[in-house]
Amino acid sequence: MKTFEELGIDSKILKAISEIGFENPMPVQEQVIPLLLAENTDIVALAQTGTGKTAAFGLPVIQKIDVSDNYPQALILSPTRELCLQIASDLNDYSKYISGLKILPVYGGSSIESQIRTLKKGVQIIVATPGRLIDLMNRKMVKLDRISTVIMDEADEMLNMGFTESINEILAAIPEERNMLLFSATMPAEIAKIAKNYMSNPKEVVIGSKNEGAENIKHVYYLVHAKDKYLALKRIADYYPNIYGIIFCRTRRETQEIADQLIQDGYNADSLHGELSQAQRDAVMQKFRVKNLQLLVATDVAARGLDVDNLTHVINYGLPDDIETYTHRSGRTGRAGKKGTSIAIIHVKEKGRMRDIEKIIGKKFEKGHIPTGGQICEKQLFNLVDKIEKVKVNEEEIASYLPSIFRKLEWLSNEDLIKRIVSLEFNRLIDYYADASELDIPEDRNTKERGNQRGERTRSKARKAEEGYSRLFINLGKADGFYPSTLIEMINDNVKGHASIGRIDVLPNFSFFEVEEKSARNIIGSLKNINFFGKRVSVEPADKKESSGKREHSDRKGGFGKRDSGGKSSQKRGSFGNEYKSSKSRGRENSKKKRR
Template identity: 50%
Template sequence: TSSNRQTMLFSATISKEVKSISKKYMRDAKEITVSKVNSSAKNIEHHIYDVSSRNKYEALKRIADFNPNIYGIVFCRTKRHTKEIANKFMAEGYNADAIHGDLSQNQRDEVMQRFRSKSLQILIATDVAARGLDVDDITHVINYSLPDDPEVYIHRSGRTARAGKSGISIAISNNTEKRKIKSIEKKGAIKFIPKEVPTGSEICSNQLYKLIDKIENVDVDEEQIKPFLDNIYKKLEWLSREELIKRFVSAEFNRFLKYYKESNKLTSKRSRDKRSSKRGDRNGKSLTAFSINIGRKHRATPLDIISIVNRALKSNSIEIGKIELGRYQTFFEIDKDHKDDFIKNIKKIDFKGNDLVLGEPSDFEQKPSKSNRGNRRDRRNTEKRSNSRNSSKKRKKKKSRFR
């Protein structure tokens, strides 16, 4: 190598590890920064929500619901958390997906393309998977898991408020993370603004205003809808203006009203969720479990299962519980009141050319809520042990007959 060579090291953050590498491979290295060291952009607001660990996911949901125009990234510590949250969000109808180390390059590119085009509102990611991620107009960065290194927090928050725009960086934390918060404030020269998790009433108000804004600003193509207007006027002429508005708002808005009807403050010591005190019972409704003959091998996703239920029952307001994707089959729950109609109508539905066959798994209630994309090994091991015990019992029975 030439004695006149120049060695350069680029890093988004200058952590202890990066400094160690520079000392090992470089001589008399000069540090050049394009912004203040260990400081966050001034046009970013830093909010903190203090909740118990068991309420973190519910808090995340409420923050997302409170900000209907959110275009953000949720950072998690591990791949497992990333998968779990993404699968829960998708199962509950959120416009979300995840990037993590288990995705192939093609899968990652496909998710990122949807996020950049704003087909996805929420991206759930680990720090490693999000390296090199460069997306404009991000409104929120949410730290579902706080990082150990304050510089990582600063780097995460820097993904919002670009090109002179403002943004919000959110930390969902609990009492055990006070030292981390103080360390981030000190090294990042920032001050967290304490916030209370939005109440059901506040969320419903924001969602309603979004709906009104959407109606006020929608582009009306009169030529396109003209052929249908006479029939629409005739069908709705018996309704007054006030009654029409009430029914329209209810049709668009009932999901939030029902979900948050009896919600508690998450900061209270009482159990925050009366809706789901028992497994298989949400919003006071009893759920029934099914298995279906499609899974990851058929490239099915939780959104596909939701779509199948909606198509079979010709409604998008059916209560859907857990969704667990297996390799060749999927377990899921729906409102028990629609069980018979679902069984009857599923025969008319197919998935990518595959006929759909339902089962009623008796062991579904005992299954723990696991990531939809993982835990195959655990499931196979359980099945093997079960088969081994069953075959052992059969051998004992055969022997007893000849005694």
């Protein structure tokens, strides 16, 4: 293994990073740094979150800056405000001993006037979100004509967030004679398209395999009934007393409700989603970073750019619709060479999607068993004993109180004292789990599961809803510009109260979806006769449509066997564009929103 000095890093930068605690370069740094320092070349680097990408591009970029030229020379694009600030902070740390180097983070949600004032004074490195940078370009307040290095960090996330048009506009304003570095955790087709259009014979650096999950992350799934998912989540949290993790949910509403339930049940948790103000988001993230929170319940969009080390667990409260999202979720644990665990709490109909994820990331999910009440109590008790054993005793501070305490407790034996300490801490937990039932769904791999898998492939019979759920029919399909995300936002906008959504099957001319039985009547009534692009919406119980088999049979010929939301979705569930537009115009609208 080489040292940073052997990679060619300048002595001033070496001094700064050694104070931070950098010892030896990580694999992505060892491959990328020499390329950037030695020659002018374009690079596509595929590496998971937490593998040291910021230093991989940041150290050589800082070293190549001409501090005598008070003009933007390097541009780093990031998908979110949080990541933008994190990158700028890291670069400032790396360049601590380089006099005259100025780095400016440019992002929305902050005063554009103050950013303009700093730009006028002169900066050499700009770290920006695409929307705010476009705004500054339109105001003629930032010039990119001397940019020699462009870096796109988490490029796949930027594309997922609808920044494609903004990125094209930015790159068109930068001289063709420049280096371009594209860092991404996954390699979707859009990334390859950008590389083809804007890069010149890029060298590819791959840490692991394309789209592969990190080696040091263990992937575990728990199979439960949909109605038991929250109980399973609580047991998992209880079984790991020192858990420090993110719980990912599909929608803003589900995120807030799960967080509220956890807080009400005494867990150290909070929520992070798009309906929070920027000040609220900052406050929650700061509490989480300093570990005042153990559990952060978040949507995928809100958690983008949240750079937190030492996460022990990532919990998927159900699997995402696209595999790239799962890769990003799981990559938030097991960072910088540490071990991590990615947990998926799924029900029977999500198993097919889990198998798809396994194939792409090249990792096998372990079958986990929901801890019993006895196992949880034992784990918590030993955690308490461990804390008592390792607690730091300040003799001077407590010395004056000890004689009175000893007199008060002298009638108790050591055994009685230990029993009382344990009981004081754990009576509530022991009582709660005294009659706790099993939550695991037993699996008979030779019969039931094979039958289910055959049914998934052939769809020869009408589906049955998950236990506790009702299956509904809606007269909208892909031909209408209708997608899983459209349905979720339609329900969010029109249905009062919480509505837990299960499987969604989007077909060419109509669709089926599952909701909790208690919400079914409310959803049918709330969506009845609303207008979707001039088409009156109709929702009714699916069994009325499936009993005759006529509609379903006719659509099978048109691609019924293709799984849209049940396995992979063409759009993310829970990404909130305007569902009443076509998918193409919806992308443009999202891009405009990002710029503002």
